[in-house]
Amino acid sequence: METRESSQSNEPCPPPPSAAADDAEAAACDLVTVPARQGLEAVDILRRGAGEAMGPVLHDGGCATLGFLVPAGTAAGWDVPGSTCTETDGRGLRLNPEPPVEGSDWLLPPGEADLATDPVVLRRALGEAARLIEAADRCQ
Numbered sequence: 001m002e003t004r005e006s007s008q009s010n011e012p013c014p015p016p017p018s019a020a021a022d023d024a025e026a027a028a029c030d031l032v033t034v035p036a037r038q039g040l041e042a043v044d045i046l047r048r049g050a051g052e053a054m055g056p057v058l059h060d061g062g063c064a065t066l067g068f069l070v071p072a073g074t075a076a077g078w079d080v081p082g083s084t085c086t087e088t089d090g091r092g093l094r095l096n097p098e099p100p101v102e103g104s105d106w107l108l109p110p111g112e113a114d115l116a117t118d119p120v121v122l123r124r125a126l127g128e129a130a131r132l133i134e135a136a137d138r139c140q
Contacts, residue, residue: 028072029116031058034083034126039066041129043107046121055117056110061103074119080126 034042036059043066046054058067070085078085 029069030074030085030087032068032070032085033065036063036066038129041132042125045125045128053115055115057108058104059107068117068122070119071116080123
């Protein structure tokens with residue numbers, strides 16, 4: 001199975017250079033959305049990782065999905081089955097204590113995690129999470 005490695009780095013989500021002063025906190029990050037079960041497994045895997053940084057993580061109000069903030073540009077090469085990666089270019093996404101999307105909340109808020117999650121690391125964690133879930137489902 002061929003996997004594509006992202007060349008994105010684990011950098012903070014900077015505000016767009018042309019942002020107005022009141023939009024200075026707007027993030028230029030992409031958002032990887034996954035089913036909640038897989039996302040929660042991935043969060044556990046990332047937290048157990050040896051020094052792997054994890055960026056802010058959102059969950060929707062119905063707890064059906066989790067969203068991982070990743071560096072801008074990740075969406076262009078994202079190809080992980082069962083997930084989507086959306087370009088935000090900072091539109092409506094702010095890294096502050098208030099959730100950026102109505103009906104969502106932070107699982108891991110900015111401040112506790114102020115870097116975007118490295119997409120290569122996230123890809124590995126999501127793959128491992130999918131394998132764990134598949135194995136657990138076969139054992140039931």
